[in-house]
Amino acid sequence: MSALLGRLRAIPSWQVTLGLALLALGFLVAAQFQSEGPRIRYTTQERPPLVETALDLTRRQDQLKARIIELSDRIRELENSAAQDDELVASLDRQLTEVRTAAGLVELVGPGVVLQIEDASGPIPPDAAPGDYRVSAADLRDLVSELWLAGAEAIAVNGERITPTTAAIDIGSSILVNSAYLAPPYQASAIGPDDLYDRLTASPGFVRLVQDRVDQFGLRLSFAVLEDVVVPAYSGTIRLVDLRAAASNAP
């Protein structure tokens, strides 16, 4: 026993330290291998592709989510502006209808009169001018003017709407109105107040027209007072080359 103790004492202290350290090292190495064991197996075989795939899919999902947010934002913007556009279009359409109505580009129906004037039917005296016995553009213009002065708000002659630029001129034996050649009988359809006919026939200008053209040359004038006179829309083209808007104070 004393011999054993003597031998132990003979072992230098650094060898004891080293021995203990190596013992601890052995434990650690064993522990390390144990914990690394399964990981090494996956890392070297299945795990990296799986992990990489999962990471790729996660990144892809983030991109898709961001794209959805981006698209949704853009769609909401467009839907808002489209709604505003729809309102604007509707508002402009209403204005356009109103303006077109005022301009004679829309058919009107309302109370009024239809006057018909035709050439004289009797024989023309040999020394007379035949033109005096025919309805002229001037006759139509006079008739239309008298209707306006009596309060008419819309007039058409043989279906041709009288517009701001309508002229009536003689072309041979027919009358040109709005680029349309009209032939007798001529019918002027006018919409206006209920007493349009009374006002017309009371007008000195109309009385003179009747005296000068009907009484003197035999032109035939007839009329009808109607509840629903139809005045068609102007069907020609609006040709504006020189006229520009002067200011933007549109109604």
Place this chain on the structure above:
Amino acid sequence: MRSLRSQFAVTAVATILGFLLVLQFRAQGAAPGLAALSAQDLTTLIANLNTRNEQLAAEVARLDVRLRDLQAGGTQSQVSLAAIREDLDRVRRWAGLVPGVGRGVVVSVAGSVSADAVNDLLNELRASGAEAIAIEEVRILDGDVVASLPGGLAVRNAALADRFSISAVGDPAALTASLTRVGGIIGRIQVAEPEVSITVVAADRVEMPATTRPLRPAYGKPRV
């Protein structure tokens, strides 16, 4: 010497020991996230991710279609807006609802002219392509007729003086030629009413006032 050898051995072992300790701690600390999952768990996760990504891709495709539709529709409505505005502007000018301006002629009339003569002048201007006409400050549209009243001529409740001017927008050369040709309207008026003087002057800029008449018909109903 013995002491030096022993120190060297202890240092070497301690270094290896420290290295292994660090390795062990790191191996145990690297657990969170995907690395902590087993292969089976990872496979399940990947399947879930795939399904979810397919749903998201379908949603992206749907939103893409909706966006394209909206963009196409937006272009269309912008086109129709521009077309309506242009139409509105054109009809307003034509119907005298806005003040206008353009080259044309100024017809000056002096003397006691008849209403018929002035109305014939207006008709001649229209027939020769006048796009807009005004007598003094009154825009002349359909329905605006010069009337002969006991006190003189009037248009749209505005009395006309002995001298007044008629302005018209249109090609000055065509308008002037049409009015002043031999046997034309001015010649005929001056034969019938010799005391009346009518002159036509071309103008680079003729201003047209807007009409004051109401927009809506009072008696007729529009059939749109």
